[in-house]
Amino acid sequence: MTVPSAVSAARTILTRLHDVMASRSHAQAKLNTVVEVIGAGLDSEVCSIYLLREGMLELFATRGLAQEAVHVTRMAIGEGLVGTIADNIEMLNLAEATAHPDFSYRPETGEDKYHSFAGVPIVRRERAVGVLCVQHADPRRYEEVEIEALQTVAMVLSELIANADLVDEEDVAGLSPQLSGPQRLPGLTLVKGLAAGVAVYHQPRITIEHVMAEDRDAELQRVYLAFDKMREQIDRMQAQAEFGVGGEHEEVLETYKMFAYDEGWSRRIIEAIDSGLTAEAAIERVQQRTRMRMRQIDDPLLADRMHDLEDLSNRLLRIVSGQMGTAASMGLRQDSILIARNLGPAELLEYDKRRLKGVVLEEGSLTAHVVIVARAMGIPVLGRVRGLRGVIRDGDALLLDAEQGHVVARPLDAVAEAFEARFAKSKERAAAYAALRDVEPFTRDGTRITVMMNAGLRDDMPNLSLTGADGVGLFRTEFQFLVSATLPQRERQTRLYRDVLDAAGDKPVVFRTVDIGGDKVLPYLRHNNGEHEENPAMGWRALRVALEREGLLKVQARSLLEAAAGRTLNVMFPMVSEPWEFDAAKAVFESQRLYLKGQKKKLPEAVRYGAMLEVPALAEQLDVLAPQLSFLSIGTNDLTQFLFAADRSNPKLAERYDWLSPSIMRFLRRVLAGVAGHSVDVTVCGEMGGRRLEALALLGIGIRRLSITPASVGPIKELVRKVDLDQIGAAMSGWLLAPPPPSLRDALGQWAHERGIEVD
Missing domain, CATH: 3.20.20.60 (Phosphoenolpyruvate-binding domains)
Structure with missing residues (x-):
């Protein structure tokens, strides 16, 4: 399948899905039609949709597998190939499914005659809420263009699923029930220091209201204008950098600018629009692909460069959607600890240094560009803190200890007092050493x-x-x-x-x-x-x-x-x-x-x-x-x-x-x-x-x-x-x-x- 034919296949599928979603059928009937549309569009013998219900992945609809297995076959996150896709939020593409170490045979589905398998996560709010997969009797790996078509369709399914309330909102949010008491989360010290403040999420969630485009040319025009505006912002930021001329942060911004003008990135977004997506959905579609690639990169420096690209995607998405408000643009009202999955160097520069006391990242590494800028700004940074979103809410009191490598959310009074005493002693010692x-x-x-x-x-x-x-x-x-x-x-x-x-x-x-x-x-x-x-x-x-x-x-x-x-x-x-x-x-x-x-x-x-x-x-x-x-x-x-x-x-x-x-x-x-x-x-x-x-x-x-x-x-x-x-x-x-x-x-x-x- 060539790239044009892949775009054409995706567009054909999306056009038919548009009719399905606009119909007055109930949700189950829509899903039953969806698997037929996708299966026919990709010439696939099997097409199945698994959705997250009560913490389990349940087979909701299938073309090719036994209909008796629908709403019967269920798998835990991490179980089998489907569970692995949801757990890792990344695709699988296998010529021989049974050879994979996570393969789990379910006899009630009648899948024993199928060898090849490909699946992609259905993502909502950065979490997998389901899995879309296809299977063939002949052993073969699926072409990359076929996988991309699947990933594009998975975005549309995410909207259908959300509108039909087919998954539990609790499953989407992924929130821990322990959101009231104190929590201590360990991490990796990236820039040493102590800080106290309230939690502020860097990236307010951007809700994509419409996935499928009505007017391709209009969507292209919107994204072209957004690219121009984003590049103007980067150029202006580079000219206004607060550290003077010649620092390493200047080279960091130069690299960042190179990504902003990268033709390959913009071309992938345009191709996604060509397949039938809105500008917002196209940017998110390419961003999802970037995230999946990042999880497969062992090279920490290359991974950091991919983080810069994701930072730009977030910026472009905010511009094109009109939802420009980041925590930086809305302004920090008090001493704050910034929370983010990752952070680009340019975005850190947008914050009021007087109010920004520290940064906590779900990812991050010692060689990340944002660390170089944070060190120059004198801001402590803690990285590799897992499960942030399930434990910390906006406005929670935080104690950041980037000396010993942890952050405490909603600390007890005694802990806060001890931290404050240590903070004060640290300042006294620093003064004595100075x-x-x-x-x-x-x-x-x-x-x-x-x-x-x-x-x-x-x-x-x-x-x-x-x-x-x-x-x-x-x-x-x-x-x-x-x-x-x-x-x-x-x-x-x-x-x-x-x-x-x-x-x-x-x-x-x-x-x-x-x-x-x-x-x-x-x-x-x-x-x-x-x-x-x-x-x-x-x-x-x-x-x-x-x-x-x-x-x-x-x-x-x-x-x-x-x-x-x-x-x-x-x-x-x-x-x-x-x-x-x-x-x-x-x-x-x-x-x-x-x-x-x-x-x-x-x-x-x-x-x-x-x-x-x-x-x-x-x-x-x-x-x-x-x-x-x-x-x-x-x-x-x-x-x-x-x-x-x-x-x-x-x-x-x-x-x-x-x-x-x-x-x-x-x-x-x-x-x-x-x-x-x-x-x-x-x-x-x-x-x-x-x-x-x-x-x-x-x-x-x-x-x-x-x-x-x-x-x-x-x-x-x-x-x-x-x-x-x-x-x-x-x-x-x-x-x-x-x-x-x-x-x-x-x-x-x-x-x-x-x-x-x-x-x-």
Whole structure:
């Protein structure tokens, strides 16, 4: 079936369904006619409709299956192929239905002679209220155009079902009966912080009153005008961005704008109108397809791009329907916590920052564009919070704890008071730590500890002066690649690096070359032939990718060298496993330095090269590598998972292995011994160094340089001033002798408590 014939088939079916819906027949008679119309239109031997009643999917009408099974065959959500479609809200397309692990045979239907199966959810208010499916005796997968025709018809069925009250409104709403008492919902911290306010749903529900179009040309005209208006809004928003020029949010909006002008997206909407849908229904139809595709995407970055597209769909739908009111346009009347399934960066920018205190998302990820913008705005964000709509109502009081990763709805008075006290204490501590901004972190015995901060965005750099950090010990250059729609050009990279160095002034900045690959796959740079990696963290990533794609590393090398002209450039290579990898990467930089010298370009006064020690194997060759190093940075996040063979993203393993394990402490002590006698600065980079108890242990084994999150700089500087290095060094040496104490964490915590040193 060609695309034109698919559109034609859908239009023919919709025309006949229009007559069915306009008839005076009762609902059951309409459904009986509907399955005949669809079956004939798609030349299908079987067409069946299952609807949600009393929490079960009930066979309401069928062509081809046994009529005796109607209103008899019932399946739970998640049961059988039909239940799986409803549960996942996604289509199934199978050449052999019985081969699917969720297949459930129902003998009363007489379906045993049919092999192929395709089904799509019937969606209302973003929930599956039924399933439309077709079957054939011959084993075959259905063409994509046939599936699209089914999905278009399912939209019309949704309207028919709603008008005829064929499903329970409670089933559609999906509301939990526990809407009166307090509820605590866990999530993933995306931007740290605490906030309190009332729940405000970002997206008031847009009701599509009419699905089937009366006048195709009129619908096309409406959607063309809506596209023009939407693009004007995006252009205006880009010009009025509140953070000044050059921030990562600007690149985010540029990518967002690219989607707004995407011809493929607009073409799919126009094709849906051609099939007989109204402009609103066509946008919703394409949006449903986007949601289903998003559920099948493992690549988090590509999924984030799809979220941007859904954000634009919502915007276009509001314009074309005339229902322009979002929570942003209606205005926030009090301190508010925004609730959304997901949120686009442009939509977040529309909110009044004085009233918007936090954001809670059903989805979201650390690499999402909205997170970059929220961080720049200083707004805490909690993501991956499941079941929001069934638990939280508009106007509910919320306590958002994006430090510990949860949100509390309708808290008890005692809980609210405790949260307020913690909030106040947090502000007091923040003020006390801010007072240490200009205080140098000397230990009690007079040793100066270097406390630097990690960064990855241009917008992070003001934290350098706010915290009084000694410099940037780790600047993650890959963030610019993650927020860009295409590979960043050399000029853009140079501008970013120069801006970062300008912002740092006399303080050093250590640039880590791009660490992509693994779980940070760029859709525009397929470096592994599209193959799925079983262990991406240990796969084709970081320096391995950069050495293979030498052009990528050459461009970055030249950008860094040009940006650091007249200054000292500190450059670090990630995930070095063997000395030859460091040598190869350094050779790329040196070749670019010679090229720029030949071009009479101004060069850095000095280039200091370092390596990131994340792969344990490198520790065994430090005697070979150390003479070539200016500095060595220990990446404790990756190093820990490699030492313990434990995926840090696996929740079952996240808390299993302790940073204060003697295994890690002894390993780090061996690393220090491996570079002893060489002029190599050793820095611990990562979350471990930003936790007070762990930082205390690191000081005890001889670490004198830390690079941590900006929020941790104040607390660690305060800790350093209470520590006597001789005392903690002797204690750690004793504990690390065989046999170690049952719990090094407990022993160290008790030691700190006895000396009045507050730890986490």
